[in-house]
Amino acid sequence: xxxxxxxxxxxxxxxxxxxxxxxxxxxxxxxxxxxxxxxxxxxxxxxxxxxxxxxxxxxxxxxxxxxxxxxxxxxxxxxxxxxxxxxxxxxxxxxxxxxxxxxxxxxxxxxxxxxxxxxxxxxxxxxxxxxxxxxxxxxxxxxxxxxxxxxxxxxxxxxxxxxxxxxxxxxxxxxxxxxxxxxxxxxxxxxxxxxxxxxxxxxxxxxxxxxxxxxxxxxxxxxxxxxxxxxxxxxxxxxxxxxxxxxxxxxxxxxxxxxxxxxxxxxxxxxxxxxxxxxxxxxxxxxxxxxxxxxxxxxxxxxxxxxxxxxxxxxxxxxxxxxxxxxxxxxxxxxx
Amino acid sequence: xxxxxxxxxxxxxxxxxxxxxxxxxxxxxxxxxxxxxxxxxxxxxxxxxxxxxxxxxxxxxxxxxxxxxxxxxxxxxxxxxxxxxxxxxxxxxxxxxxxxxxxxxxxxxxxxxxxxxxxxxxxxxxxxxxxxxxxxxxxxxxxxxxxxxxxxxxxxxxxxxxxxxxxxxxxxxxxxxxxxxxxxxxxxxxxxxxxxxxxxxxxxxxxxxxxxxxxxxxxxxxxxxxxxxxxxxxxxxxxxxxxxxxxxxxxxxxxxxxxxxxxxxxxxxxxxxxxxxxxxxxxxxxxxxxxxxxxxxxxxxxxxxxxxxxxxxxxxxxxxxxxxxxxxxxxxxxxxxxxxxxxxxxxxxxxxxxxxxxxxxxxxxxxxxxxxxxxxxxxxxxxxxxxxxxxxxxxxxxxxxxxxxxxxxxxxxxxxxxxxxxxxx
Numbered sequence: 018x019x020x021x022x023x024x025x026x027x028x029x030x031x032x033x034x035x036x037x038x039x040x041x042x043x044x045x046x047x048x049x050x051x052x053x054x055x056x057x058x059x060x061x062x063x064x065x066x067x068x069x070x071x072x073x074x075x076x077x078x079x080x081x082x083x084x085x086x087x088x089x090x091x092x093x094x095x096x097x098x099x100x101x102x103x104x105x106x107x108x109x110x111x112x113x114x115x116x117x118x119x120x121x122x123x124x125x126x127x128x129x130x131x132x133x134x135x136x137x138x139x140x141x142x143x144x145x146x147x148x149x150x151x152x153x154x155x156x157x158x159x160x161x162x163x164x165x166x167x168x169x170x171x172x173x174x175x176x177x178x179x180x181x182x183x184x185x186x187x188x189x190x191x192x193x194x195x196x197x198x199x200x201x202x203x204x205x206x207x208x209x210x211x212x213x214x215x216x217x218x219x220x221x222x223x224x225x226x227x228x229x230x231x232x233x234x235x236x237x238x239x240x241x242x243x244x245x246x247x248x249x250x251x252x253x254x255x256x257x258x259x260x261x262x263x264x265x266x267x268x269x270x271x272x273x274x275x276x277x278x279x280x281x282x283x284x285x286x287x288x289x290x291x292x293x294x295x296x297x298x299x300x301x302x303x304x305x306x307x308x309x310x311x312x313x314x315x316x317x318x319x320x321x322x323x324x325x326x327x328x329x330x331x332x333x334x335x336x337x338x339x340x341x342x343x344x345x346x347x348x349x350x351x352x353x
Numbered sequence: 354x355x356x357x358x359x360x361x362x363x364x365x366x367x368x369x370x371x372x373x374x375x376x377x378x379x380x381x382x383x384x385x386x387x388x389x390x391x392x393x394x395x396x397x398x399x400x401x402x403x404x405x406x407x408x409x410x411x412x413x414x415x416x417x418x419x420x421x422x423x424x425x426x427x428x429x430x431x432x433x434x435x436x437x438x439x440x441x442x443x444x445x446x447x448x449x450x451x452x453x454x455x456x457x458x459x460x461x462x463x464x465x466x467x468x469x470x471x472x473x474x475x476x477x478x479x480x481x482x483x484x485x486x487x488x489x490x491x492x493x494x495x496x497x498x499x500x501x502x503x504x505x506x507x508x509x510x511x512x513x514x515x516x517x518x519x520x521x522x523x524x525x526x527x528x529x530x531x532x533x534x535x536x537x538x539x540x541x542x543x544x545x546x547x548x549x550x551x552x553x554x555x556x557x558x559x560x561x562x563x564x565x566x567x568x569x570x571x572x573x574x575x576x577x578x579x580x581x582x583x584x585x586x587x588x589x590x591x592x593x594x595x596x597x598x599x600x601x602x603x604x605x606x607x608x609x610x611x612x613x614x615x616x617x618x619x620x621x622x623x624x625x626x627x628x629x630x631x632x633x634x635x636x637x638x639x640x641x642x643x644x645x646x647x648x649x650x651x652x653x654x655x656x657x658x659x660x661x662x663x664x665x666x667x668x669x670x671x672x673x674x675x676x677x678x679x680x681x682x683x684x685x686x687x688x689x690x691x692x693x694x695x696x697x698x699x700x701x702x703x704x705x706x707x708x709x710x711x712x713x714x715x716x717x718x719x720x721x722x723x724x725x726x727x728x729x730x731x732x733x734x735x736x737x738x739x740x741x742x743x744x745x746x747x748x749x750x751x752x753x754x755x756x757x758x759x760x761x762x763x764x765x766x767x768x769x770x771x772x773x774x775x776x777x778x
Contacts, residue, residue, distance in 0.1 A: 058551070137667055157669035158542070158553045159623030178671075180553025218553050242556065243547040 049347040053165045053172040056181035057222040065227060069191050071343035072336070078115065079339055089118030092149040092349045096175070097139070099125040099155045104310055104334055105175050105184070109152050112341035118149075118349075136160060137167050144168035149349055153177070171348045179213045184344060185309050186219035188337040190227060192329055193264055195336070196305055201228030206258040206300070208292060209268030209317045210239045210279075216309045217268055221249055234258035235268075236290055238279045255290050260299040266307040267292045267318040283316050292318040297327070305329050354378070356770060357391045361399025361731065364406065364703050366720055374404050376727040379770035384723050399731055402764055403699060406707040406721050407439025407470075407728035408684065411607060411714055412504070412529070412583060412655035414676070415441070415472070418459060419448025424660040424748045426460065429680070430468035432658070432747035434773040436680035437730035437763035439470050440711075440718055441658075445477040446505040452477035452488040454496035461497050469773040470766075471728075473499045473716060478517045478528060484508040487520055494524045499714045502529035504583060507565050509535065514569060518578035527579045527605075527714060530569045532590065533631065537561035542671040544617040544632040552620060554670060559587040559638075562631050566590045574602035581713060582606040584657050586631040588641030595650040605713050607655040608642050610683045614690040615753050625666045625673035627753040629659070643696050646705060653710040654702075656683045660749020678749035682740055684732065686754060688761025692734070699734060727770035736762040746778065 049067040051060065078086055094113040096106050106122065113120035123143065125131065130139060136155070140163075143151055150171045153161045158178030165172040176182040194200050205224055211217045211233045224231050225248050232250030233240065234257070245251045252258050259265050270286065280286045287293070297306060306318075306328040314320045323330060356376040363372045363384065375383040375391060383389045410433065416424035424432075433441050443460065445451035451460065457474045464472035476493030478501040480486045490501055501521050507530065508514040514530075521528045538561045543549050545556025566582055573580035574597055585591055585608045594606045616635055619627045627633055645651040659676025666673050687706070691697040697705075711719025718728045739758050742750040766774035 135664075135667070136669060155669070157671055159670040162623045163667075163669060178553060179555065215553060218551075241550040242545055244550050246547050247551060 049351060051348065052351065053161070054183050054344060054348065055161050055165060055172065055174045057183045057186055057219045057226070058181070060222070060226065062226050065187070065190070065223060068187055068340065068343050068347060069194060071347060072191050072340045075342040076336065076339040078342075079335065084115050085117065086115065087117045088346050089113055089116035089349060093119045093121070093147055094150045094152065094345060095143055095146070095148045096120070096122045096152045097143060097154070098122065098175070099130065100176070102154055102175070104337060105154065108334070108337045109175065109341050112338050112345055115338075116342055116346065118345065136163060140164040140167045144170050150345060173344065173348070176215050178215070180215050181219045182215040183219045183223070184337070184341055185216050186223040187344070188333055188340040189220055189266065189307060189309070190223055191336045191340050192307065192333050193305065196329060197263060200224065203229040203263040204261060205229050205231050205264040205266065206234060206262040207231060207266045207268065208234045208255050208258060209290065210270045210274065211235050211244070211268065212239045212241045213271070213274070214268045220266070221247060225249065232258045232262075234290070236280055236286070239274070255296060256299055259296055262300045262304055264305045264307060265292060265297060265300050269309065269311065270313060270317045272313065272316070287316055287319070291316060292322050294319060294321045297322050297325070303327060307333060310334070354770070355382070355392060355394035356397060356767070357389070357394040358397045358399050358404055358729070358731070361402045361404040363404045363721060364700055366708065369403070369700050374721065374729065376767065376770040379727055381721060381723050381725050381727050384721060397731075397765070401733065401735070403703075403732040403734055404721070405437070405703050405730045405732050406719050407730050407766060407768065408437045408706045409710040409716060409719050410438050410441040410656050410658065410680070411581070411653065411710045412609070413441045413443050413658035413680070414446065414660065415443040416660060417447065417463065418456070423662050423665070425467070426463045426472065427467040428746060428748050429658070429660065430464065430470045430472065432678070432680040432745060433470045434766045434768070435746050435763065435778070436682070437684050437732060437766055438680060439728035439730065439766060439768045440473060440716055441470060442473045442475050442499060442714065444475050444502060444504045446482060450477050450481050451475070452480050452482070454489065454492040457493055457496040457498050470768050473497070473714070475500045475502050475504070475529065477501065478503045478521070479508060479513065482506050484510060484513055487517060490521055490524055490526055494526055498526070499716065500527040500529050500581065502531070502583070504529060504531045507531045507533045507535065511568055511572065515572045515576060518573055518580065519576045522576065522578035525579070527581045529581045529583050530565065531583055532562045532565035532569065534561045534565050537564065540671070541632075542628065543620045544634050546617060546635060548617040548620060552623070554620065557632050559589055559634070562587055563589045563593060566593045570594065570597035570602060570604055573604055574600060577603065580604045584609050584612070584631060584655070585642065585645070585651055586612045586634050586638065588638050591641055591645035591650050595645065598650060605652045606650065607653050608646065608651050609655060609657040610679060610686040610690070611677055611753065612642055613639050614686050619753055623670045624753065625668060625670055626677070626751045626755065628670060628673045628675050629677050630675035639690070643691065647697065652705070652713055654683070654687055654705045655710065656680055658747070660747050661751045662748070663750065666751050676751065677753065678742070678745060678747045678751045680747060681745050682752060682754045682759065684763055685738065685740070685759030685761050688734065689759045693760050727767055729767040730763055731765040733762050733764045735760065738762050744778070
């Protein structure tokens with residue numbers, strides 16, 4: 018049973034989307050200006066707001082009993098994954114399907130990539146299958162940028178190498194805004210393997226554009242050089258970063274990094290740089306605890322923290338679908 | 354057959370002077386304003402042009418034998434001629450590796466038959482560029498190698514490097530190193546710094562280059578061998594060379610045009626034409642390299658011409674081959690980076706690209722003098738032009754300078770009195 022508010026929100030959504038359609042017919046230009054979403058670096062606050070506001074409406078649909086809108090009807094969305102994924106790939110696929118789009122998946126291992134086909138050739142092939150949106154996850158930085166140069170479809174970066182994962186940062190910002198009512202002025206601590214984290218970079222660009230203040234913390238072997246020049250705080254002391262924060266975000270640490278000599282042991286990592294119950298107490302009361310997943314419980318985050326009431330890690334997943342629905346809608350609207 | 358080049362500015366060892374240059378039988382027959390018996394000479398009007406010794410490049414990759422799809426001796430030397438080069442040294446990382454007299458001779462034969470500029474092979478320092486057993490340096494020298502180098506790879510084992518230096522010194526062969534510690538490079542894709550952080554690419558620390566420069570300089574000083582440090586790209590690398598030179602070590606060094614002008618910021622957008630080894634550094638490094646050229650720490654500019662096929666570049670950034678196709682932009686890039694802003698006078702820059710490199714490897718040419726082969730480049734110092742890589746004569750169109758406006762361009766090139774580039778393409 019829908020509550021009265023849900024129904025009125027849903028009605029509002031329909032009229033809003035109709036309004037957007039009319040705008041897209043050339044009467045008024047849409048605020049959203051991107052053809053691709055390759056990263057959040059350089060994306061304006063207006064565009065980010067447009068996605069987050071649209072995601073608000075999409076979340077209403079997700080919460081309803083009839084998770085269906087026609088706003089991707091006739092559009093084809095391909096997820097092209099060169100790396101494993103649970104959340105990102107499924108949420109893009111479901112986002113497409115909830116909006117009536119056609120969604121299909123290509124993974125590197127079962128495709129001609131395994132036969133040595135280049136990314137450019139693969140991209141051209143997929144483009145020629147009348148796809149409207151190509152969603153790429155790839156282990157090499159810059160791969161979506163290369164793909165975008167060779168296709169007509171819109172390209173969404175679903176994580177490239179150690180560069181960006183823009184939809185993760187969008188859903189993170191959506192969650193902050195939903196829970197704390199704003200993004201501007203928030204103090205966000207991002208803790209862990211900053212060097213290799215695409216989540217860290219996308220959040221850096223997105224959050225600073227939206228007026229939040231970001232501080233990164235982690236062991237010195239996992240902090241990239243000259244990071245502070247990008248307009249954020251950087252510290253090797255996790256306590257300092259967490260103290261007084263509105264949001265504390267843990268980053269996944271890949272356990273292979275230990276073999277590469279970047280930290281001595283999981284035990285010491287957790288003790289010195291992990292999000293522990295003690296450490297979280299330094300944050301503001303009711304501060305949000307976030308993590309992009311998948312978590313290494315007992316390494317970068319303790320189970321106690323991950324499952325505490327302040328943790329919005331599960332909510333992040335739901336919001337991921339809403340944000341991706343919004344993005345797909347806006348991109349395909351933009352490109353007719 | 355006589356050619357008279359007149360109305361130009363001659364670039365002579367004691368400065369730039371108005372004058373004529375007469376070519377007869379492939380040699381410079383007269384120079385200046387007297388002693389001319391021009392007769393029925395073909396006249397070349399060089400009004401507004403510098404009449405320079407042909408440029409000499411100590412570091413290039415002609416890719417033949419083995420990688421003819423990237424470049425051949427025929428195409429590479431034509432690209433060199435277009436860039437004003439009359440002599441080029443080619444590195445040994447061909448397939449097969451130039452680690453035997455047979456390959457050196459093949460390269461020289463091909464160059465004579467199909468090339469248009471002088472080609473001086475550089476032999477491998479170790480067999481197969483593996484950094485283990487020494488190559489037959491004696492035979493390499495006999496067959497025409499002018500130096501030895503494992504360029505493309507550093508000799509990782511310091512003792513092997515010491516032995517290569519020691520053995521090469523017996524033949525008076527310079528050893529050209531490739532200063533890169535691969536453990537420190539750590540699969541990096543670009544210079545480590547602000548831009549690698551922003552772009553999310555793994556960084557290559559300057560220390561990967563500098564520790565090997567320091568190691569090799571120290572070893573060269575130890576065994577009193579002749580070391581030439583290749584493609585210095587960092588301020589610290591220049592400082593180390595300066596230190597060992599001051600101690601009297603027999604060390605020389607080169608840098609490449611792109612390190613003087615392009616920076617790691619150019620990697621933004623992931624254009625793989627900016628991927629090169631060592632990587633593009635920062636404005637501060639470029640400024641230090643310019644200072645090092647001016648104070649003589651860095652002796653010369655070499656292109657490190659490294660042509661690649663588009664299939665080796667149209668890839669994810671870190672997977673793309675490293676290298677820049679450099680012959681055809683070298684002079685313009687150096688002119689724009691050094692002469693236009695007033696860091697160097699035209700004759701100072703040209704000395705770094707002519708007489709200085711000739712001296713380092715004891716090559717003929719590099720100076721305009723009566724009786725010498727007529728290897729001459731006519732340079733238009735005020736020509737402004739936009740680089741269009743599709744018009745390159747090199748098979749390698751890989752350049753970060755495509756679309757950039759440069760000042761200074763080669764108008765005509767003569768090798769042994771024969772016009773090998775006439776400005777028409």
